[in-house]
Amino acid sequence: MTVAVEVTDLVKRYPKSGSKAVDGISFDVAAGEVFGLLGPNGAGKTTTVGILTTRVLPTGGRALVGGVDVAADPVATRRKVAVVPQRVNLDRSLNARQNLLWHAAYHGVPRAERNRLADELLDRMGLSDKRKALVDDLSGGQAQRLMIARALIHRPEVLFLDEPSTGLDPQARLFVHDRIDDLRAQGVTVVLTTHDMDEAEKLADRVGVVDHGKLLTLDTPEALIKALPGSGTLDATLRPNGFAPADLVPLLASVDGVERVEQIGEREPAGAEPELRLRLYVGGEPAALLGPVAQTLHEQRVPVSGLALGQATLEDVFIELTGRELR
Ligand SMILES: Nc1ncnc2c1ncn2[C@@H]1O[C@H](COP(=O)(O)OP(=O)(O)OP(=O)(O)O)[C@@H](O)[C@H]1O
Structure with missing residues (x-):
């Protein structure tokens, strides 16, 4: 070279x-x-x-x-x-x-x-x-x-x-x-x-x-x-049903196989209940967690409108390394 x-x-x-x-x-x-x-x-x-x-x-x-x-x-x-x-x-x-x-x-x-x-x-x-x-x-x-x-x-x-x-x-x-x-x-x-x-x-x-x-x-x-802990992702879109994000994040992080959870969005559509998007970073195969995650949310009566499989991006690497605070 x-x-x-x-x-x-x-x-x-x-x-x-x-x-x-x-x-x-x-x-x-x-x-x-x-x-x-x-x-x-x-x-x-x-x-x-x-x-x-x-x-x-x-x-x-x-x-x-x-x-x-x-x-x-x-x-x-x-x-x-x-x-x-x-x-x-x-x-x-x-x-x-x-x-x-x-x-x-x-x-x-x-x-x-x-x-x-x-x-x-x-x-x-x-x-x-x-x-x-x-x-x-x-x-x-x-x-x-x-x-x-x-x-x-x-x-x-x-x-x-x-x-x-x-x-x-x-x-x-x-x-x-x-x-x-x-x-x-x-x-x-x-x-x-x-x-x-x-x-x-x-x-x-x-x-x-x-x-x-x-x-x-x-x-x-x-x-x-690939080196990021949890390079597969599972994005959950849900109606919090009275739960604060601070409660839902540890709840989902406790599901076996989930490495960490981040809130990636919040929406309050006019006349409808607020919607929350959480990203679950997964060490293994994210598809294997579709059932357990849906089950955990169902048990807490949290309605889920979407569960999407994905891959971490360079942005995830960047945030993991440099943090979230503004410069
Ligand atoms: N001419 C200068 N005199 C004194 N400090 C400087 C000077 N130029 C840059 N700095 C400081 O050095 C640090 C690095 O700045 P630099 O511009 O290299 O960063 P950067 O990564 O290119 O950022 P940006 O994306 O904002 O351009 C900063 O704390 C900046 O305030």
Whole structure:
């Protein structure tokens, strides 16, 4: 395996800050891999990407991109990486195509090639008809696509995407996802940060979950889900019939084979009794628990309107590891 990114015991403490934004993170990204860094707000994802793209100086540890030490040789690193930041940082005095050309010139792409690449990338990103548009006249999704085009124009070895689809509408999000899939097919190494589980599960070959500057786990989405205690699920929709969720959760958790129970929804339809949705995480085969769960609820005269079998998701892994409290 060729290693594209190698991070060892990376630490970042911002001046005047009490805690470490990055606190001893280590991971490798293989060449051609789409690697996801998943974590809640403030977990340290942007700082990690900042270090790998030479915009933030590490306090300790080591990071190599394409074999180059990012802190020791930022100039060589910048030739190997490209970054699509969270916020639009296009040049507002230039039109879409000029943004690409300027960036290509900055990176030393020869003039003839610059023009050809700019047109090709505008086409690939669905922006041919916006080539002369000023940045302020682009929608959020168009600006995002232009930043991806700009990032690709100097043919980076590793593309860093910081929260690539935050704030995009579903069509624009899907378009960006398809382009990331294209990049994988072309063998470009992609490191993306996200707090969107679906995005991580769908796009990333492997996912590292970070929180409070530490890497909590790292594996393929499937393996992370499988390792979760209770990776099969049984969703029960019921009318509480006077029971509080705080009573029903332990009641169902006491059924043999149920590992834990979480409330996942509550509805109060107009004129009808409230409805509660509970998710049971199951170690073995969830179907085997349909009978016992229905029986337990029946004995307490709790009407059940639905029992659905399912699989845990990356979101369940994430909540299990990082908790429910807001950041
Ligand atoms: N320039 C800075 N100066 C001081 N503290 C900072 C700076 N940038 C980030 N931090 C702090 O470092 C921690 C990690 O922030 P970082 O932006 O890396 O997290 P993140 O996982 O990318 O979060 P988000 O998803 O909200 O962008 C946070 O506590 C943040 O407040």
